[in-house]
Amino acid sequence: MKDRDPYHSALNALAGFAAAGRFGWGEPLVATALAEELRLSPTPVREALARLAGEGVIEHRPGRGYFAPSPTASDIADLYELHRRLTHWALDAAPAPALRVAEAPSPPDLRLEILYATIAAAAGADILTRAHRRVMLQLRPIRAVEREVQPADLEQIARQERLLATGRVAELRAEVDAYHDGRRLAAPAVFAVMRRSGQSIERI
Secondary structure: OOOOOHHHHHHHHHHHHHHOOOOOOOOEEOHHHHHHHHOOOHHHHHHHHHHHHHOOOOEEEOOOEEEOOOOOHHHHHHHHHHHHHHHHHHHHHOOOOOOOOOOOOOOHHHHHHHHHHHHHHHOOOHHHHHHHHHHHHHHHHHHHHHHHHOOOOHHHHHHHHHHHHOOOHHHHHHHHHHHHHHHHHHHHHHHHHHHHOOOOHHHO
């Protein structure tokens, strides 16, 4: 990938904006305005928006354009549940792996993403890996708000990492369930914050 490729520059920048929660709930994403901000022409920005819409990171409304996600509380809870089920599927498919998660002073969100990506990859099923990646991309803007509503439990993350590293799958399943149960309970509060965000999450 070329560093100066306008399409990939736009894609990386817009994906980063979405992951950071910069776009408010349902905010219109105007290609010309974004292109001006990124100092790119509108064409690669439109192409990047189309790619992100195809991955479910943003919404495309035919005849109206592109918009930041506007999930309901139920949508958010459903995404959490889908992520939980994909994780269980990966644990079912993997041969009881004892996998070491890279130990680094990463932000909690990144540690969780690495943890669950490691579990998905261990299953050795391309379709599962792709499905997991798609759900993680859809969850990134939600996680930007989630960490404000419900800060990550560092001990819970460390516990899941230890259980994965030692191949204690049954206990890991229980921890995965506990983590996702907590997220589902927080979904209405996450939705309420997202719904208020007519502006950037950074300014809430």
